[in-house]
Amino acid sequence: MNISQDKAEINKYLTQYRWDKMFTQETADSIQLCRYEAGEYIFRGGERRKWFFLYVEGRSKVYRVMENGEIMLVRFYRPFQLLGDLELFLESHNISSVKAISKVCCLRLPVELVKEEMKHNIPLLNHLARGLAEKLASFNTTAAVNQHYTMDIRLAAYLSMIYLEGDEYKESREEMETENLSEMADFLGCSYRHLTRTLESFKKDGLIEKKGRKIRILDPAALKKRSRDILLYED
CATH class of the missing domain: 2.60.120.10 (Jelly Rolls)
Structure with a gap:
């Protein structure tokens, strides 16, 4: 500091x-x-x-x-x-x-x-x-x-929020370290298994690429659309 x-x-x-x-x-x-x-x-x-x-x-x-x-x-x-x-x-x-x-x-x-x-x-x-x-x-x-939206919408909103810088998407693809997945699951109100299944679904849909502890956002526009603009995990 x-x-x-x-x-x-x-x-x-x-x-x-x-x-x-x-x-x-x-x-x-x-x-x-x-x-x-x-x-x-x-x-x-x-x-x-x-x-x-x-x-x-x-x-x-x-x-x-x-x-x-x-x-x-x-x-x-x-x-x-x-x-x-x-x-x-x-x-x-x-x-x-x-x-x-x-x-x-x-x-x-x-x-x-x-x-x-x-x-x-x-x-x-x-x-x-x-x-x-x-x-x-x-x-x-x-x-x-967390109570009324499906897990894929909540996860898309979460990843979109992490990806955002200011109010616009970065032009380059973003690579990020994953948070502790248990911590992320608690935050999203789901089980660890449900979270990993949804991440795999996003991977198959071409939204993300996951290698070890890293997630690369491949299609931020599609991810944002999937989230239905409920970027509500941030003050």
């Missing part, structure tokens, strides 16, 4: 996401710019929360380690997100872990300063409440998708 207080870069992101007038000067002066490489943790579940984050660039995955030691993939994040909003209200340790899967940039502020702002800053409270409501709506939508 690289940390800086480059005011020009910080102000650029605050203005871009309309947070430039959200904080008092004291709080704004405490903002740090943090850059993460793929594979680095933004924070880990169970740790004491010290920072509140504005997630402004890159892609990451959110997961929880359950009491039995199993890992449950919860979500994928792209900008713009608030990280630590739930813990602000619950005053708890980090509930989930957030790990970068591309280069990621966040602005972070000390939690204690944000808590002080919440006592008198109504616009901030409104933004926090809206963010929590949007996350709840997103989780409800994902639950409905």
Whole structure:
């Protein structure tokens, strides 16, 4: 992780996401710019929360380690997100872990300063409440998708989301490392066997090529069509 207080870069992101007038000067002066490489943790579940984050660039995955030691993939994040909003209200340790899967940039502020702002800053409270409501709506939508859409549609949506960069498909074919398949199956609400059968079906249909731990997307347009545009696994 690289940390800086480059005011020009910080102000650029605050203005871009309309947070430039959200904080008092004291709080704004405490903002740090943090850059993460793929594979680095933004924070880990169970740790004491010290920072509140504005997630402004890159892609990451959110997961929880359950009491039995199993890992449950919860979500994928792209900008713009608030990280630590739930813990602000619950005053708890980090509930989930957030790990970068591309280069990621966040602005972070000390939690204690944000808590002080919440006592008198109504616009901030409104933004926090809206963010929590949007996350709840997103989780409800994902639950409905897992219950009512067939596995091939859900998997196509998942792979399309992984393949996307910005809002357009890359022109070149994309090769990606597969996630832990058990983790992926849990996220998609299916059995491990059902997932592997569906991947084989996609391979036979010419949508993907799978060699060992690598998946190559051969026909992103057809994959997107198969997904029926339900790209709902990402906030």
